[in-house]
Amino acid sequence: MTPYAYDYRHRVRYRECDPMGVVYHTHYLDYFEAARTEALRALGLPYKTLEADGIIMPVVDLAVQYRLPAHYDDLLVITASFADVPGVRVRIDYTVRRDGEAAVLATGHVTLCFVDTRRHRPIPAPAHVRALFEQALVEP
Amino acid sequence: MTPYAYDYRHRVRYRECDPMGVVYHTHYLDYFEAARTEALRALGLPYKTLEADGIIMPVVDLAVQYRLPAHYDDLLVITASFADVPGVRVRIDYTVRRDGEAAVLATGHVTLCFVDTRRHRPIPAPAHVRALFEQALVEP
Amino acid sequence: MTPYAYDYRHRVRYRECDPMGVVYHTHYLDYFEAARTEALRALGLPYKTLEADGIIMPVVDLAVQYRLPAHYDDLLVITASFADVPGVRVRIDYTVRRDGEAAVLATGHVTLCFVDTRRHRPIPAPAHVRALFEQALVEP
Amino acid sequence: MTPYAYDYRHRVRYRECDPMGVVYHTHYLDYFEAARTEALRALGLPYKTLEADGIIMPVVDLAVQYRLPAHYDDLLVITASFADVPGVRVRIDYTVRRDGEAAVLATGHVTLCFVDTRRHRPIPAPAHVRALFEQALVEP
Numbered sequence: 001m002t003p004y005a006y007d008y009r010h011r012v013r014y015r016e017c018d019p020m021g022v023v024y025h026t027h028y029l030d031y032f033e034a035a036r037t038e039a040l041r042a043l044g045l046p047y048k049t050l051e052a053d054g055i056i057m058p059v060v061d062l063a064v065q066y067r068l069p070a071h072y073d074d075l076l077v078i079t080a081s082f083a084d085v086p087g088v089r090v091r092i093d094y095t096v097r098r099d100g101e102a103a104v105l106a107t108g109h110v111t112l113c114f115v116d117t118r119r120h121r122p123i124p125a126p127a128h129v130r131a132l133f134e135q136a137l138v139e140p
Numbered sequence: 141m142t143p144y145a146y147d148y149r150h151r152v153r154y155r156e157c158d159p160m161g162v163v164y165h166t167h168y169l170d171y172f173e174a175a176r177t178e179a180l181r182a183l184g185l186p187y188k189t190l191e192a193d194g195i196i197m198p199v200v201d202l203a204v205q206y207r208l209p210a211h212y213d214d215l216l217v218i219t220a221s222f223a224d225v226p227g228v229r230v231r232i233d234y235t236v237r238r239d240g241e242a243a244v245l246a247t248g249h250v251t252l253c254f255v256d257t258r259r260h261r262p263i264p265a266p267a268h269v270r271a272l273f274e275q276a277l278v279e280p
Numbered sequence: 281m282t283p284y285a286y287d288y289r290h291r292v293r294y295r296e297c298d299p300m301g302v303v304y305h306t307h308y309l310d311y312f313e314a315a316r317t318e319a320l321r322a323l324g325l326p327y328k329t330l331e332a333d334g335i336i337m338p339v340v341d342l343a344v345q346y347r348l349p350a351h352y353d354d355l356l357v358i359t360a361s362f363a364d365v366p367g368v369r370v371r372i373d374y375t376v377r378r379d380g381e382a383a384v385l386a387t388g389h390v391t392l393c394f395v396d397t398r399r400h401r402p403i404p405a406p407a408h409v410r411a412l413f414e415q416a417l418v419e420p
Numbered sequence: 421m422t423p424y425a426y427d428y429r430h431r432v433r434y435r436e437c438d439p440m441g442v443v444y445h446t447h448y449l450d451y452f453e454a455a456r457t458e459a460l461r462a463l464g465l466p467y468k469t470l471e472a473d474g475i476i477m478p479v480v481d482l483a484v485q486y487r488l489p490a491h492y493d494d495l496l497v498i499t500a501s502f503a504d505v506p507g508v509r510v511r512i513d514y515t516v517r518r519d520g521e522a523a524v525l526a527t528g529h530v531t532l533c534f535v536d537t538r539r540h541r542p543i544p545a546p547a548h549v550r551a552l553f554e555q556a557l558v559e560p
Contacts, residue, residue: 014157015313019154026155029446030446037291047353066478072331097178154457155453158339166310170435177433215455298438299437306435
């Protein structure tokens with residue numbers, strides 16, 4: 001299967017930069033949230049409709065590796081990739097670059113879990129969610 | 141009546157400072173939230189118990205005037221003052237200084253509104269809330 | 281003179297919403313920063329080039345009035361308006377609406393000051409900055 | 421060697437909680453920053469003096485594992501542990517609990533790098549920094 005990948009663009013804001021003049025490390029996780037939200041929307045799965053169906057997706061674990069700094073006003077491309085059809089969990093991998101440049105500034109991943117809000121319990125991804133991923137992962 | 145005033149201390153964090161090397165302006169509003177929360181707790185009114193009673197307090201308006209910059213690792217004193225017994229609204233005034241210094245770095249205010257969560261409507265402050273303020277405003 | 285107005289669009293993120301299910305009040309100020317940055321860029325004045333010329337623009341004062349809540353995943357339109365050619369200070373007014381809707385969710389303003397970074401002193405807006413505003417304010 | 425561990429207390433703020441009513445995952449990294457800053461200060465090494473000596477410490481990598489949610493107004497204890505005398509890098513491990521409770525809410529680590537600001541290059545931790553850690557790691 002080919003991973004499903006989505007490119008999200010973000011302009012670095014002044015409030016995101018620290019006294020070193022570079023993006024403070026935690027903001028990459030905000031970029032990751034925006035990237036996966038738009039990746040899911042493009043797949044036909046707005047997160048909002050999942051919540052309306054009684055499903056929430058808390059974060060289980062995450063990791064980030066920082067290689068090169070990003071600066072104020074940089075236009076970043078955050079690529080969110082899904083390699084597998086989700087089970088109870090779904091893992092999204094991320095790569096951050098400047099728009100039009102090959103150098104990787106940061107990589108990372110975030111694992112989310114499907115949780116039934118009524119029973120407060122982890123559940124497998126619903127059939128229609130799995131179907132959307134199955135389709136996206138075979139079609140490049 | 142003498143205003144009820146409460147001093148909240150906050151150490152400036154790296155993530156709160158921008159490329160100018162000073163606290164980015166929006167973080168003062170985070171300091172204000174922490175200051176009013178602790179001021180209300182000291183008064184005998186943890187915000188959490190209000191929510192448990194079906195009351196939320198959205199922000200209606202706010203303003204901040206910035207006079208002098210705060211720097212990384214500064215220990216700030218944020219003074220939250222309540223001048224009146226709350227009606228449907230409560231206004232809190234703020235002054236920010238460095239610990240042990242007289243110079244005022246910033247001033248501001250935030251107005252909150254009492255809202256009944258079941259009926260989604262503004263309501264007057266409950267009697268026990270008014271009573272706590274009446275007591276605090278006469279006793280200096 | 282007709283004010284120079286610029287519309288900036290922002291999708292509300294999960295991290296921006298609080299337990300009331302609405303956008304936490306401080307994030308409007310982040311939206312204002314993004315809106316004025318893009319408004320200045322559209323005017324031919326990227327803030328980054330000002331900094332490269334030895335000018336910074338700290339915030340002097342701000343105010344926000346909240347009328348109606350914004351929710352998760354709303355697509356907001358933040359209108360940034362400049363009514364006057366800047367002197368030592370420049371005031372930007374803001375209005376927040378949902379995309380395609382007339383109802384105003386919030387209004388506000390932020391006043392910035394031109395500061396020479398070498399002498400650490402307020403200065404009048406440079407001639408080329410004034411010229412850009414003069415042109416934008418006469419041409420609707 | 422026994423790790424050097426430091427307990428930092430933090431009261432969960434409203435702005436840190438999301439529509440699920442729990443602390444949004446990125447804020448744990450803010451808690452980690454505050455915890456390591458105070459841990460270093462207690463060791464006799466305020467980060468501010470490192471910067472004054474021409475050293476900055478960018479984040480190289482990080483990871484967080486989330487086990488149980490934290491709620492609004494919880495008083496959290498964030499334990500920052502240093503297991504080794506720093507070389508070019510220093511790794512800090514974190515555990516988050518509620519004050520007075522044994523259950524672990526989250527674990528994680530952040531790796532920082534010592535960088536010479538004049539030459540923009542990684543350098544080994546200065547001798548006086550190593551000495552402070554050597555002392556702290558033998559004395560329990």
